[in-house]
Amino acid sequence: MGLLIKNIDLLSMNGRDKIIYNTNIYIVDNKIIHIGEERQDIEVSRVIDGKNKLAMPGLINGHTHIGMSLLRNYADDLPLHDWLTKAIWPVEANLNGEDVYWGSLLSMVEMIQSGTTAFCDMYFFMDEVGKALMESGMRGILTRGLIEDQDNPKRKLEETRELFNNWHGKGNDRIKVMVAPHAPYTCSSDFLTKTIDLAKDLGTGIHIHLSETKKEIEDSFKNHGKSPIKHVYDLGLFDVHVIAAHCVHVDDEDIDIIAKNKVYPVNNPGSNLKLASGFAPIDKMLKKGIPVALGTDGSSSNNNLNMFEEINLAALVNKAVNFDAVSVPAYTAIEMATINGAKALDWDDTIGSIEVGKKADMILVDMDKPHLYPKHNLISAVSYGMQGSDVDTVIIDGKIVMENREIKTLDVEKIKFMAEKRAKDLIKR
């Protein structure tokens, strides 16, 4: 039962080739088994015409809080502290599992429609996100955000163990579970150590917020005499694979630590701009060989989950920050959203590029849109001009999840209706 994508231009992101023109991609089950000339010996049950399309790896959202879509456009243009303490946290305290289920589905619709195939989520009621993942056909990492609760920290850790036992490896290995201490400023050293022990015990990684705001750095130096990154490094956090969201305010020593350890920074340019967190030294980190990934953060601080916008922001903003028009060129920005994302999610053995042997997570984008003409350079077009709405077809784990912009796995009308209903109900509770 094979799928053939015929006569298509390919941006494989394999690190060697730029664009391969007019090629053929064969997918059997969930794997890419051949790229190149047509083959009669591979049985195919379905052929997709690649004319005027470009195949590229599905985008990888390295850091998000997808249940938060219910709070999109709810409380913008507030100072960060008021936004969190007066708007977001009081409402989040009333969230229940059903809210998170519908919010997560709304986010998955948006992600699929804009070409994202995999993501790393940190939120609550993660069983609901697992259910939504099974239904949508997406690939994702579930992490239950752990803010230390002095009353029963042990219970919170046990919840993550249960989440791992219930979901890790489910959906034909589309789902993984990691441990997620929220941040060094919301978890004590003792609690962080326990999360490291748990991750080691489960043989999995850690997802954490690190060095997002100036205040966090100042407080860390006050409380621990060192930066957040040095602090968690000294605690042994980097003994396991770590997805480090933000890393905005990092100094040279922090960057050295990141470069020498299994820490994978996820840059969230949209959120860092909107929340006025600042500009991360992306160019410097990339030049040190750190495969910086990209994420959207939650859609209440963005306000969307469109990775093409993050690619565009990463390619644009760093040029002005560094007064250097060559900083973060087009190809690099796409790497951040594809292969670097796969590295961050510890999934680069199977996704992040279109190569024989890898799983078939890819998108076909419509290159026939006026804003992508003329076709001097397709890599420029993807990085500087492409819109999420240019995504035509989404394939995840070998299955067609969207075709001609129609999502096959989810009831979009019902999801919009239910998300709206839950959102309005939530803020009245």
Next chain:
Amino acid sequence: MGLLIKNIDLLSMNGRDKIIYNTNIYIVDNKIIHIGEERQDIEVSRVIDGKNKLAMPGLINGHTHIGMSLLRNYADDLPLHDWLTKAIWPVEANLNGEDVYWGSLLSMVEMIQSGTTAFCDMYFFMDEVGKALMESGMRGILTRGLIEDQDNPKRKLEETRELFNNWHGKGNDRIKVMVAPHAPYTCSSDFLTKTIDLAKDLGTGIHIHLSETKKEIEDSFKNHGKSPIKHVYDLGLFDVHVIAAHCVHVDDEDIDIIAKNKVYPVNNPGSNLKLASGFAPIDKMLKKGIPVALGTDGSSSNNNLNMFEEINLAALVNKAVNFDAVSVPAYTAIEMATINGAKALDWDDTIGSIEVGKKADMILVDMDKPHLYPKHNLISAVSYGMQGSDVDTVIIDGKIVMENREIKTLDVEKIKFMAEKRAKDLIKR
């Protein structure tokens, strides 16, 4: 012969109301004649159902070079000097009128599809842009960029006079012509004075690049002992209405001059980021009461003409630059792209907001897209989440130019084909 848009939510940008829910808009000929309850005494020949849509003013692109779309994605990721001298200028030297015609039409397709109804263009072969404007139904200002030519400066000024005589007021007043000395660093004081005299003589305004790069400022202090803005102010440039593109590197004295004169800065965040020009002090200018407008610049330094992206960039980038999450809030960013754009183009008596008596330049955006749910705040949704592809219907001067995303006035397939052909031919010349 009236047009009724029925039961629609309205973001009028009239400076008083935020969103008016479920209202009716009546257009007769090219004017808005009533907003509010249904009226039996107004004869309508066409009714548009406003369900799930939001009406807002057509977006105004305050500074662009639309013929440059032929060079989109042509030479990215080069240092600014190499980009201009080795890539863009040598190719532009071979441009002809037919290139500019098809490039301009390609740009108009893109602008209409992303909700722009009016623009201010600076380029060459402006008669061709005029022809394209007549066909597309858009509203625009034609300005022929004048780089001083020592051999025959007088001839260049005469060309602008001819352009004015041929096109100013054409298309039911959809077209205006202004005088466009390219920049103080490409025009001598003497030549600038001649352009001021010409503008006064014609009774029109001036469109000029001002204070775009650090180098320009340094050179101006070296050559004139003052900033570019002080320099042209002293020459009397601000005796006429001036559209001042960029204004990135402006000091407090420059801002004072701008605030006290008829100078209208147009911020081009996408281009300023991509060319590493820097960050304009938008928040400061706005707080001084300067109605800063927005533009895309040419699509070879952006790489598109999508004003929703510029709104989003303006709302995001200034927050991080000022370390202030309240800087350039959602409504302000939309003002920049609508009513402030109209002020910059000296057209605020007729466009820039949806009000009785103004001309009917408006767009209907589809609010039923998943990425715009839930609907807590439509102004946030427009500023932080809306995509150009969410524009459903475009009305310019009372005429439906696009409906259900289908452009009524132009042959999109032919334009894509011809623009591609001219672009490939151009770079081989």
